[in-house]
Amino acid sequence: MDRAKRGPYAKGKARRKEILKAALNIVAKEGFDQTTLSKISKAVGISDVAVLHYFGTMDDLLVEVLKQRDTDDMAAATSSLPDMVSQMIQLIAHPEQSIKQVMQIVRRNSQTPGLVELYAHMSVRASDPTSPAYRYFKQRGKVERFVVGSAAKKVIDKEHLDTELSPEEMARVMQALLDGLQIQWLIDRDIDMADIAEKAIKLMWNQPQSTNESKDTSDEIL
Amino acid sequence: MDRAKRGPYAKGKARRKEILKAALNIVAKEGFDQTTLSKISKAVGISDVAVLHYFGTMDDLLVEVLKQRDTDDMAAATSSLPDMVSQMIQLIAHPEQSIKQVMQIVRRNSQTPGLVELYAHMSVRASDPTSPAYRYFKQRGKVERFVVGSAAKKVIDKEHLDTELSPEEMARVMQALLDGLQIQWLIDRDIDMADIAEKAIKLMWNQPQSTNESKDTSDEIL
DNA sequence: GTCTATACCTAGATAGAC
DNA sequence: GTCTATCTAGGTATAGAC
Numbered sequence: 001m002d003r004a005k006r007g008p009y010a011k012g013k014a015r016r017k018e019i020l021k022a023a024l025n026i027v028a029k030e031g032f033d034q035t036t037l038s039k040i041s042k043a044v045g046i047s048d049v050a051v052l053h054y055f056g057t058m059d060d061l062l063v064e065v066l067k068q069r070d071t072d073d074m075a076a077a078t079s080s081l082p083d084m085v086s087q088m089i090q091l092i093a094h095p096e097q098s099i100k101q102v103m104q105i106v107r108r109n110s111q112t113p114g115l116v117e118l119y120a121h122m123s124v125r126a127s128d129p130t131s132p133a134y135r136y137f138k139q140r141g142k143v144e145r146f147v148v149g150s151a152a153k154k155v156i157d158k159e160h161l162d163t164e165l166s167p168e169e170m171a172r173v174m175q176a177l178l179d180g181l182q183i184q185w186l187i188d189r190d191i192d193m194a195d196i197a198e199k200a201i202k203l204m205w206n207q208p209q210s211t212n213e214s215k216d217t218s219d220e221i222l
Numbered sequence: 223m224d225r226a227k228r229g230p231y232a233k234g235k236a237r238r239k240e241i242l243k244a245a246l247n248i249v250a251k252e253g254f255d256q257t258t259l260s261k262i263s264k265a266v267g268i269s270d271v272a273v274l275h276y277f278g279t280m281d282d283l284l285v286e287v288l289k290q291r292d293t294d295d296m297a298a299a300t301s302s303l304p305d306m307v308s309q310m311i312q313l314i315a316h317p318e319q320s321i322k323q324v325m326q327i328v329r330r331n332s333q334t335p336g337l338v339e340l341y342a343h344m345s346v347r348a349s350d351p352t353s354p355a356y357r358y359f360k361q362r363g364k365v366e367r368f369v370v371g372s373a374a375k376k377v378i379d380k381e382h383l384d385t386e387l388s389p390e391e392m393a394r395v396m397q398a399l400l401d402g403l404q405i406q407w408l409i410d411r412d413i414d415m416a417d418i419a420e421k422a423i424k425l426m427w428n429q430p431q432s433t434n435e436s437k438d439t440s441d442e443i444l
Numbered sequence: 445g446t447c448t449a450t451a452c453c454t455a456g457a458t459a460g461a462c
Numbered sequence: 463g464t465c466t467a468t469c470t471a472g473g474t475a476t477a478g479a480c
Contacts, residue, residue, distance in 0.1 A: 196395060
């Protein structure tokens with residue numbers, strides 16, 4: 001039975017990376033609308049078909065670009081920590097830091113509007129359950145709700161937060177807020193997404209408690 | 223000088239309405255992805271070019287569909303009030319009602335996922351300042367922030383809300399929340415957008431005040 | 445060195461806006 | 463009908479496991 005799969009050759013692996021990099025650069029520099037398969041192919045110096053050989057469809061390629069950005073974001077936000085798992089443990093243990101890191105990522109992302117455009121377009125394409133975007137956002141949403149939800153749970157307990165929102169729902173609210181503000185920012189580049197988001201979270205999480213007459217400011221989340 | 227603009231003939235006006243209705247129906251019944259210019263043309267029994275004669279481009283037509291939905295939503299939400307201006311005055315005077323009405327619209331919209339898909343797609347296309355979607359969302363955003371912002375201002379004053387968010391920013395937060403939840407709902411039809419949104423708003427607006435020891439429940443916004 | 449999965453191509457089908 | 467975009471059909475050349 002020598003018909004076993006051989007896997008990509010070294011050359012192929014390098015090409016894949018090269019294509020991904022080219023695609024990310026084009027999206028970042030020229031924006032979503034200006035990004036076409038042919039442009040990417042030409043940037044790499046191969047045919048459209050060759051690109052599709054590696055990624056299947058254009059949308060699959062674009063989703064891989066998003067995954068690449070996630071990796072880059074993570075790396076930039078938590079450069080000190082060695083691996084994904086340690087990062088998650090860290091985030092769950094210190095909710096206030098996880099929020100700060102998310103804000104840092106938001107600020108970082110506003111340096112590359114093209115990639116935010118890509119994210120926005122794909123998030124909407126994800127409404128088609130047969131799309132690669134659907135699989136990506138379904139998975140990404142689960143992970144995000146787990147991480148942010150854990151942080152939210154900590155805050156709810158610690159601050160005795162008076163809310164009917166479950167931690168999972170709280171995480172949904174956070175994500176909705178950020179995604180919605182990103183769309184507004186793409187239309188109105190003047191607004192400061194991270195600033196508005198921070199103030200909104202503060203309003204939700206740093207509630208003055210009716211039971212406490214005075215409050216230690218070091219308790220504040222942000 | 224008989225070259226003055228004559229405006230559309232009665233027949234043309236009727237056609238325009240017919241096209242709009244057909245487009246809205248197809249989007250509503252078949253979803254955004256399944257909506258093509260040809261399908262709309264065929265439904266009306268005319269050519270693609272004839273449709274474009276009335277609307278210029280496909281995107282212009284789709285924006286008109288969104289405007290139509292806004293009109294329908296408004297009519298359904300405030301059927302008792304005669305005109306748009308009275309409605310706005312009413313909304314600004316009674317912020318708690320304006321929130322309830324928005325929630326009612328959200329619930330109503332979840333009956334037609336296709337139109338929510340259209341809204342989501344167009345809101346992302348609006349990142350291109352040359353698109354018809356850009357003009358629509360820019361304008362819509364302004365109106366919405368004026369109305370919701372006025373309601374927010376009332377709440378901030380009445381509840382002595384301790385926030386750094388301006389009424390306008392508060393309105394942005396509301397819109398972001400709703401838009402973001404809509405995207406999540408398109409991916410996960412199981413979630414109850416309106417319910418989560420209501421709870422989040424409650425958390426922001428019905429803060430127990432540290433200065434008031436007891437609180438009259440009739441003061442609650444929701 | 446043989447063999448076959450992998451890399452990449454040319455041509456053209458298809459579909460949608462206009 | 464024309465243009466632009468993605469994607470399929472079906473091929474040749476080559477890398478690299480054995």
